[in-house]
Amino acid sequence: GAGVSQSPSNKVTEKGKDVELRCDPISGHTALYWYRQSLGQGLEFLIYFQGNSAPDKSGLPSDRFSAERTGGSVSTLTIQRTQQEDSAVYLCASSTAPSVNEQFFGPGTRLTVL
């Protein structure tokens, strides 16, 4: 079956521009996560959606970052006024429920801010 997909796979943008990153989770997965992976830094938690509950936004690094999940499926991560330090790989993952610890990851979007 189809796994988690993310688009675009690569994004190059200029400092100050806004970007939108998309995640299509596995069908039927109620939990969705966004992470940021920088070289040598591991995965940094950004935001977590579970069903219709209010998202856990505690990992968002600044108010320039926001995310939404429409209809309990597709999610979009938006970064406004991008900065060079936002350059990283942004990974999306989904799972069947919060009590199930296997997260299925997409291939990521590699963001480069010039």
Next chain:
Amino acid sequence: QKEVEQDPGPLSVPEGAIVSLNCTYSNSAFQYFMWYRQYSRKGPELLMYTYSSGNKEDGRFTAQVDKSSKYISLFIRDSQPSDSATYLCAMSLNTGGFKTIFGAGTRLFVKA
């Protein structure tokens, strides 16, 4: 101090060697412990999952959790070049809406 510490390596071993990968953590409330494997330019995939303390074996892989020492390990026996990847430890709390904390990952190279 980070909640989860993991040596980034790289770790280079010859084919057939036993590999030991480790993480330490500071939050004694962590209950779930995972190891993910990430190949270059791919997303991580779950390799092993352990609840609380003890050992778990799956083929050539053994995961070990020592909660008293706040230390977890992944052992790979008879390592193969195809095991070359980044290995990330991860752990989460036993709460309703949970957050998983990942280590920085250890890059492993297995030489043929």
